[in-house]
Amino acid sequence: MSRDHYGLSRVVGEKGVLPQRARTLDPSLPCREAELLIDVESLNIDAASFKQIKDEVGADPTRIAARVREIVLERGKMQNPVTGSGGMLIGRVNQVGAGHPAHGVLQPGDRIATLVSLSLTPLRIDEVKAVHPSIDRVDIRGQAILFATGLYAKLPEDMPDTLALAALDVCGAPALVTRWVRPGMTVAVLGAGKSGALCLAQARRDLKGQGRLLALDISGQALATLKGLELCDATLQVDATRAVEVMEAVSEATQGALCDLVINCASVGNTEMASILSVKDGGTVIFFSMATSFTAAALGAEGVGKDVTMLVGNGYVPGHAQLTLELLRAEPALRRLFETRYV
Structure with missing residues (x-):
């Protein structure tokens, strides 16, 4: 394919490996032709992964935040190295590449939730704002990249973002x-x-x-x-x-x-x-x-x-x-x- 619909060019050091299987992804900018750039607000980490992290470091939100940042810094994505799983995110559209299917559909500023795993989503965390252990959520400031094949949903206007995120996480x-x-x-x-x-x-x-x-x-x-x-x-x-x-x-x-x-x-x-x-x-x-x-x-x-x-x-x-x-x-x-x- 002329465009990198699967994000193969974001895989570090493993030729021909898909992003989910890859150990490390490159989350650097700029956003490429078949990509969508998201300003991330919250990570909804899947239950198995969040539980494993709590079991490993304890229930202290500060330690959970540090472990999440460590994983993302090391791997360029939020993929728990023990469970292999990730979760999903919520954020605001920053930029839509000309070769992305959402070009002309989504506009900068639109609020969306990704419906593909964080285990294949290039991610950079600039700041962890809060950890919510009871709902497996981590609020952050950072950016993520959604490939052309990545699924997403515009957040509905008739329910809070957090409610929609909780449901869409397991839809x-x-x-x-x-x-x-x-x-x-x-x-x-x-x-x-x-x-x-x-x-x-x-x-x-x-x-x-x-x-x-x-x-x-x-x-x-x-x-x-x-x-x-x-x-x-x-x-x-x-x-x-x-x-x-x-x-x-x-x-x-x-x-x-x-x-x-x-x-x-x-x-x-x-x-x-x-x-x-x-x-x-x-x-x-x-x-x-x-x-x-x-x-x-x-x-x-x-x-x-x-x-x-x-x-x-x-x-x-x-x-x-x-x-x-x-x-x-x-x-x-x-x-x-x-x-x-x-x-």
Whole structure:
């Protein structure tokens, strides 16, 4: 291609390697022909990555900020070297290259959220303004580059930026759920965070009152909130790293039938087998957790002789941003939950 749509020229020292796979990116200016330059305001770091950083350096915001700056300075992007994951950002358009698809669509000053991972986004941090550990967000002053193939969404005018960012961060999850949920299914959602709540809300709509919806999490308080919002039919307080215990709890809740579909939104590792053992033979597991191990899932399913279709949500489904924002608009209780917990 005549233009660098994938950002290959931003990869440092690894010819032919895509930016997400690359160890280091070059975030330097000027903005190139097929790029969009963003003045960044906030980084919404994915849950698995943020948890790993907190576990490594502690919950002190100053130390978290220092670790985030260290990663970005070393790698030219926010890609956690342990989890491999990133997150997304919110900011204001500074410049649109003449060869970028958004040329003539976006104008300088437009507020957008990126819908591709920070793990492939060239980024420079000039200042960390604040860290919000409860919502995995870091407010910064800096600049980022979006390639021609990078997805984005203009921020809606009818909701706060922070609310839109929280939802758009995981908008691929409910959009994929709606492809797989059908009336009459028994569906379990593992994890009561942002993606889990959105998946429950979307699954409930797609079940159309026919079927059963289970919410699983280690936090009784989080489950009580979901139940109070009528986002599920039943809750199971379980430790998803204890696969056999989870299977037994799901079996009891389903009278031994297990689930047609399990959606894993857990933010911790070693939850693959809990998902696999909770689905019936011929069923489906969707992994949205960035802590998922392909090896653990593939060999684990084989090891227990489980006939299960396993899908990895890649964060992109056509129309995913609009679907998720409309879900918040259509579900006042869900919107209140996001406003209370993530804004």
